[in-house]
Amino acid sequence: MITARPESVLAGSGAVSPPAAEWEPILPGLIVLLPLLGFVLNGILALRSARYSSAALREGRDWDPFAGPRPPATHRLPTWIGPGVMALAFALALVNFLGMMAADPHDPVVRSYWGWIVTGDLRIDAAIQLDRLSMIMTLVVTGVGFLIHVFSVGYMGRDPGYPRYFAYLNLFVFFMLVLVLGSGFGTMFVGWEGVGLCSYLLIGYWFSDREKSDAGKKAFIVNRIGDVGFLLAMFLLFQGFGTLDFVPIFAGAEDHFAAGGVTITAITLLLMLGAAGKSAQLPLHIWLPDAMAGPTPVSALIHAATMVTAGVYMVARSSVLYALAPTSQAVVAGIGVLTALVAATIALQQYDIKKVLAYSTVSQLGFMFLAAGVGAFTAAIFHLVTHAFFKALLFLGAGAVIHAMHDAAHHGDGHLDEQDMRNMGGLRRYMPVTCAVMWIATLAIAGIWPFAGFFSKDEIIWYAAAWAGAESNPFGRLYAVYWGLALLTALITAFYMTRLMVMTFHGANRTGKTASSRLHEAPSVMTVPLVVLAVLSVFGGWINVPDALGESFAGLWGALPMSEWLHHWLEPVTHTAAGIQVAGMGEAAHAAPVGGGEAVWALVSTLAAAVMVAAAVRFTSTRRYVRAAEDPGPQGGLRRFVYNKWYFDEVYDAVVVRPVVAGSRWCWKAVDTVVIDGFVNFTGNFARLAGWATSLFQTGQVNMYAFVLTLGVLVVLGATVFL
């Protein structure tokens, strides 16, 4: 017994966590660097090919890289470089993840490469931090990212700007990895703004289209509003800790800040402002629906799976800080649940397939923030992961539909909005695979057992309920309301997603006779990623099956070792926050505000969701839709209100945009031109006037000059003599 190695003693006993084993990550910097390499290579190709196209433009001819039998090298190589670097990065991330699982280190591993900003007592390193949370995020970013890159090969393959597209996409992944792997708020901010830049570039990818580049600009500016919050939060943190690195801040936060203090509340609220900008939460959600102007794979990668979840990641990363600020948590949860509800209602009345998905994304992000607000940081990350699977799948599926509709529209009669669901219908016959995988994703997002979304969404709703009943939660009643709204939103979600599916894939086809003959299933380079994501959407939720459900549901999960795996995996990251919360508010309740345990409510919600799906199928398929061109749009006050997105854009335009522009004009025309330059020109003109007046004395008559001179001499002489 005495000679036994400690590891073998501890192995098997689940009660004691094993000691932090030494773990050497394998080339972690390369994970970040590979996409950057891809960006550089694709960027060179993009600039080369752009030279040809601009030369052709000057000579007044069309340049089609795909005219010949084989596209030029600039349009062949990105197919391999773009997804290639992603595959390598994913493989490397996976190797490191497996290594981390085997070694099971408790503490994060920080690798510093160089001192980025070093001056005085400020030191921000260009460093990455590998821990359980960042590895999960890295896997999602590189894994889902890789699939979307592959899909893009099919979707964007005939686009003249193909290499530029992959350059931007690789650059995005680079910044996203900087964001999730950065070892402090400073490094995170680099990725934070960097992904905003890539989002801007990719939304406005077809920059010749004014509407699209407008959307990119809007995204960037709204994001920057959030970024100011992030910046100020960083300043406050630096003032408190003298550093921006995660490890010392989170280790010292508990000692440094009194729970519920002003500073910590300010920090967390400012961080939430940043998160609201990046993750499109109220009141800064307005950019995300417009962002759908970008290519559809971009919407899948940036505006569904990864970038918009950065805010959730950041809040989860700062769980310790949020746990110390219950007021902020109530705000976070409130913003989350309100966003979820508002966006879900808007999604009910949209006809653009991507707009529905965009509002669905906003709504689901709201759920994640609700999770963070109720202290269920694991649930937030869990929903982030499953959402990345099924929402990426939905967007890519929508991309496949749009791809088909695009080809059809080219051969159809007259103009055809290829994203308007009123022009679709009955696509199931033409695109069976896409239809099947999108149904899987729909059931997942609707929260139907046993798809991925069921487990993650249910956990969030359950935690809201449990949190509302926590012994000394100061906002208990409020959280009970949140719980009710979350349940309602979950049902709306089931409805609008089913509506989308029925309008798109079922019923009669409304594409038009000539056009519909061109509808086709997507090529396999696009369907294979869809199928992979569909598999993940089914099984992805099993990484964190709650114990309560594992026991109740047919006993199937009791046998699996996966029970609450993610929860345990993230424990080293979240346990400090959990400890603070338990200390501050006591244990969460074991029943919802109106009674009933976790398993009961899970059953209720999945049944209700199923009913909603059925209701939506019935409601939508009995309704007769006419083509977009003939449709007058929604009638009735409430419907129009929802269809017009609660008039958020109009209100902002009237309250913010117009006053700022008018103020700018006033500053220029009134202050600068009239007041300041008026004064300057007045002094100039005054001098000129005075000069003109005195110049009248200059008659040019020399005699007179001599006379005045003499007179002057006499006056001076007289003055000296007589005075």
Added chain:
Amino acid sequence: MLIPALYLSVALFVIGTLGVIVRRNAIIIFLCIELQLNAVNLAFVALSRYTGIEGQLYVFFVMTVAAAEAAVGLAIIISIFRHYETVDVDKFNLLKW
């Protein structure tokens, strides 16, 4: 002997000054300026008897300057005459503004 000399000097200077002011012919004005200079020269010479040799020294300076001035001034007057065919100073006011 000093006082009468100074009176003469003042008288000459005033005559010169009045001439500059009232006469119209540029040549006359010029001569009046010479008169003023020589009035000052006279004062210098008269005073040098009491103050030292410097007074007489300055006279040479003034004469040199006067000679240079006469050369330049007459040249200007000639070129003005060539242009306007008159030396009446009321007729030209180039110095205006």
Added chain:
Amino acid sequence: MYGDWILHALIWLPLAGTVHVLVSSAERAKNVAFRWSAFVFVLSLGLWWAYEPGDGGFALESSASWIEAWGVGYSLGIDGISVFMVLLTTFTSAIAILGSFEYVRTRRKAFYALMLLLEMGVVGFFLATDIFLFYVFFELTLVPMYFIVGIWGGERRIYAAVKFFLYTAVGSLLMLVAILYVYFASGTGSFGYDAFVNAGLSLREQLWLFAAFALAFGIKVPVFPLHTWLPDAHVEAPTPGSVILASVLLKMGTYGFLRFLLPFFPDAARHPVVVAVMLALGVIGIIYAAWVAAVQPDAKKLVAYTSVAHMGFVVIGVFALTLNGLQGGMVVMISHGISTGALFLLLGMMYERRHTRLIGDFGGIGRAAPWFATAFVITALASIGLPGTSGFVGEFLALLGTFETHMVVAAIAATGVIFAAYYMLPMVQRVLFNELDRPENRTFADLSRREMAILGPLVALMIWIGVHPTPFLERMEPSVQAVLERVEDARADAGHTLGGED
């Protein structure tokens, strides 16, 4: 030894170049001028290594008596603040001369002679450690710039040149009076830097003198509301003039703050009212200029106003009186010199091709000139302070430093980050993006090799400073620290000064 002659060489070689340009033919003038300026730049590069930060005081000092009767010396020295200003000057001078090859087509000899003379004046200004000498160089820069704007400028060039000259002259004459006051008050009979630092002025004197100096430098910076000469001068100036104006001449103002204003009048500089006024002006400058920039139809005027906004960050960074703030101010100065210089060069290239500066006359250039568009976008992003570019490092440090002492000011100033996007992105969009609807823009030529050679180093610098600013920060830190200590030491014996006042 390099250190013995380099400072003198940097001042007098451009003058030699001026003479050389004047005696060579008009056709060769541009090449001669470029070679001289490039030669000076290459020589100046050695300063990067020759300058050892040490304790932050002047290095490579050399001094000769000039006007002995008045205690005026020809004294030069360099420290961690001026070394970057000198490098920026020699660098942008060479770049600006190279960038003027197509733009300047008349009176070329005179133009290049004036450009080199201007370089001499600016370098001299940054190197002088004698106040009289500094003033001479300060005024010397005025003359070439006046002619560059007034002769090679646009339609309203005379108005702009005179406005520029008079604005600057008003400030500098008051400063001359203040200099003379300090000269006599110090009682040492010397115009040396140390004599001025140790002049032992009372708070009341300091406040008046501070006002005079601040007016002179504030006009140069320019600080709101003394900025209206800048948009006019920039719009009318030829491209190389704008580049030098933005990159270097504005820095003379903020450099003056650091070099003269704070060390000479420390009690005034940390007087709460003074600090409040300067911070308020800085913040107003940031937001006001951003707003005004956003509604300009003329691209060059827009960029001119952004200069005011950027320099606002320097002002708040300096008057926050924290190390981070001052360091940030320094980095903003360097970064602004590079990115705004590059923007003016890009606008100049647009003007050369299309003979218009109105944003509305462009659109869709990204399709016609992709390399141009790439350079434009990177430069614009550096200008609005995207992380990974030089602009971010500066603005971040300046805001952080301000936040340490004046939270509200920093919070308001931080909104300038939003407004930066508000003025820059619409311009980028309306020039590069949107429909390529004008036929004359379809033939918009992409960057030539010469233009790439101009923009390449600038873009590389923006990214280098953005990714690895530490070599810059560590070189300037001791000198910035010395300035700060000077202000803070005065704080220590402030009671004495205040007591002496009554």
